Amino acid sequence: MSKRSAAIATALVLAAGLAACATPTPYQPNIPGQRTTGGYSEQRIEANRFRVNFAGNSLTSRETVEGYLLYRAAELTVQQGYDWFSIVDRQTDRDARTYVEPDPLYRPWYGPSYGYWRPSWRYYGRGYGWRTWDPFWGDPFWASRVDVRTVERFETSAEIVMGRGPKPADDIRAFDARAVMDNLGPRIQRPQPR
Numbered sequence: 448m449s450k451r452s453a454a455i456a457t458a459l460v461l462a463a464g465l466a467a468c469a470t471p472t473p474y475q476p477n478i479p480g481q482r483t484t485g486g487y488s489e490q491r492i493e494a495n496r497f498r499v500n501f502a503g504n505s506l507t508s509r510e511t512v513e514g515y516l517l518y519r520a521a522e523l524t525v526q527q528g529y530d531w532f533s534i535v536d537r538q539t540d541r542d543a544r545t546y547v548e549p550d551p552l553y554r555p556w557y558g559p560s561y562g563y564w565r566p567s568w569r570y571y572g573r574g575y576g577w578r579t580w581d582p583f584w585g586d587p588f589w590a591s592r593v594d595v596r597t598v599e600r601f602e603t604s605a606e607i608v609m610g611r612g613p614k615p616a617d618d619i620r621a622f623d624a625r626a627v628m629d630n631l632g633p634r635i636q637r638p639q640p641r
Contacts, residue, residue, distance in 0.1 A: 471507040473638040474515050483638065487519040495609040496535075497523060502602040512601040513539060514631055521627035524609045531614035533621040537605040545597045 472485035477500070485502040492498060501516040524532040614621040 469506065471511065471636070472503045474518065474635045475638045477502055482641075487515065489519070489523055492606070495527070495529065496606065497609075498604060498606050499523065500602065500604040503600060505598045505600050507601065509539065509541070509599075509601045512603050514634060516603045516605055517622070517627055518631045518635055520605060520607050521622065521624040521631070524607070524624035525628065527609060528611075529609035529624065530611050531621055531623050532607045532609045533615070533618055535606045535608055535620070537603070539601060539603040542600045542602070543597055545595065547595050 470483055472483055475481065475483070475486040477486035477488045484504045485507065487499065487501045489497050489499045497520075499516060499520050501512050501519060503512040503515075520532050520534075524530070610621075614623050
């Protein structure tokens with residue numbers, strides 16, 4: 448095998464490895480050190496009251512995070528021997544970070560070797576008169592050459608109370624646990640085996 452073929456094969460293996468890591472959070476327990484970050488966790492408050500959480504990574508949508516929380520609440524209810532659960536309190540947090548990076552193909556040609564000198568130009572702007580362009584203060588020429596991305600992560604939590612028998616008809620926050628599992632089950636993505 449030539450050096451070029453070996454380099455291409457190595458690049459393909461590395462790209463496949465990186466692509467495998469770039470997946471939304473599957474339905475899994477939230478344990479530090481997992482291959483994909485995030486997942487569900489719960490804490491018992493009373494015999495029939497729990498706080499349930501689900502944290503997604505930056506590739507997991509808000510809808511998925513909230514659906515996985517409901518599924519975990521239903522699954523936990525059945526595991527504890529109850530038939531229905533009621534959401535007492537629910538909250539979804541959004542963590543958004545915006546990154547601004549210049550396009551590497553269009554970076555200005557000046558650098559630190561110029562010392563205090565740097566390029567600047569004067570131009571006439573209609574309605575503004577004469578203006579000066581300075582690369583350190585923003586400009587009309589390079590503005591379209593910037594990559595702006597916002598990365599979002601969602602985490603949701605709910606406090607639930609569990610009950611036995613038919614769900615209360617007058618409680619709009621009550622859910623039949625088995626019905627929730629039947630309806631949301633087909634959309635649940637579980638982690639891929641290693």
